[in-house]
Amino acid sequence: MKLERLISIIMILLDKERISAQALAELFEVSPRTIYRDIDAIDRAGIPVRSTSGVGGGFEIMPKYKIDKQFFSTADLSTILMGLSGLSTMMGGDELINALVKVKGVIPAEKAKDIELKANHVHIDLSSWMGNRNIKPHMELIKKALQEQKLLSFDYADRHGTKTARRAEPYQLVxxxxxxxxxxxxxxxxxxxxxxxxxxxNLRIEEESFLPRAFQTPQLEFNDELASLQTKINIRIHHSIMDRVLDFCDYEDFLPEDPEHYVVQFPFIENDYYYNILLSFGNKCQCLGPSSIRKEMKRRIDELARLYES
Incomplete structure (x- = not known):
């Protein structure tokens, strides 16, 4: 796991005056190219690493910037611990345990209590309340394939339920x-x-390895595109589902109608996903307009009711 390796490299550089890329590569069982990328990441993070070539060359932290346990502030260490603890709820294994132990190892004794208190201010649990129990086993397999640069094979169901057999080069968990x-x-x-x-x-790791290609970062932000497609519709909701509706809009969009109901300006796109959101609110939500959306909601409700008539 890259995070655990980066922390380990920093600890090694703290303890040693100089170490070669080849020695680090053999220690972590990765390529020298991977080590060079790691060193670059450490340098960008603000820890200046100097490289020297020739016999006896290698990497070292610049002497004037040699860091000790005081390098990390209380806020820095609290944030690192919060992140690692949150990941450990979904991504177990020795790597995260070792990373947590090493981070705790650089905490000065006089700051330990304060850091623990601040780290506990936010609890991150990435595991779901219920649902697919294959997620964690799948993540472990994908992590292993990422580390070993092995192909994955699996059956994949698209959003319509159509299954196809796939083979893929894994690059990132998101x-x-x-x-x-x-x-x-x-x-x-x-x-x-x-x-x-x-x-x-049927997720499996194949024996076949692959040479990494130029990585393409996935597009994960669609705010501008969604804003151009969305319109506001009026819905009337019971106060009992207010927290669910707040997942999709702001409190400023709620107008109290009576002690138990709100009229809400709800962001909407005319597709199955948004109609299904409204249907999921059940009889606690009524679409007030526009009339075309209201008419389509009635059609879908009638179609649903016909499933139970027999």
């Missing part, structure tokens, strides 16, 4: 809006794809 994805190059589609982990079945 958490977006409480859902986990794997960004990989799909050998069937000949393009980078974002695979939702809940749609994977």
């Amino acid at each position: 958490l977006k809006s409480s859902h986990w994805y794997c960004q990989g190059y799909c050998l069937k589609r000949k393009a980078f794809r974002l695979f939702k982990l809940t749609r994977l079945a």
Whole structure:
């Protein structure tokens, strides 16, 4: 895991005057190219690492900037601990345990209590309340494939339920809006794809390795595109579902109608996803307008009711 390796490299550089890229590569069982990328990431993070060539050359932290346990502020260490603890709820394994131990190892004794208190101010739990139990096993397999640069094979169901057999080069695990994805190059589609982990079945690591290609960062922000497509519709809701509706709009969009109801300006796009959101509110929500949306809601409700008439 890259995070654990970066922390380990920093600790090694603190303890040693100089170490070669080849020695680090052999220690962590990665390529020298990977070590060079790691060193670059450490340098960008504000820890200046100097490189010397020739016999006895290698990497070292610049002497004037040699860091000690005081390098990290209380806020820095609290933030690192919060992030690592949050990841550990979904991504177990020795790597995270070792990373947590090493971070705690640089905490000065006089600051330990204060840092622990601040780290506990925010609790991050990435595991779901319920749902697909294959997520964590899938993540472990994908992590292993990422580390070993091995191809993955799996059956994948699209949003219409159509299943296809896929083979892909894995490049990144992505958490977006409480859902986990794997960004990989799909050998069937000949393009980078974002695979939702809940749609994977029969996930396997293949023996075949792959040479990494130029990585394509997944597009994860669609705010501008959504804003251009969305319109506001009026819905009337019962106060009991207010917290659910607030997942989609702001409190300023709520206008009290009576002690138990609100009229809400709700962001809406005319597609199945948004109609299904309104339907999920059940009899606690009524679409007031426009009339075309209201008419389509009635059609869908009638169609649903016919399923139960027999």
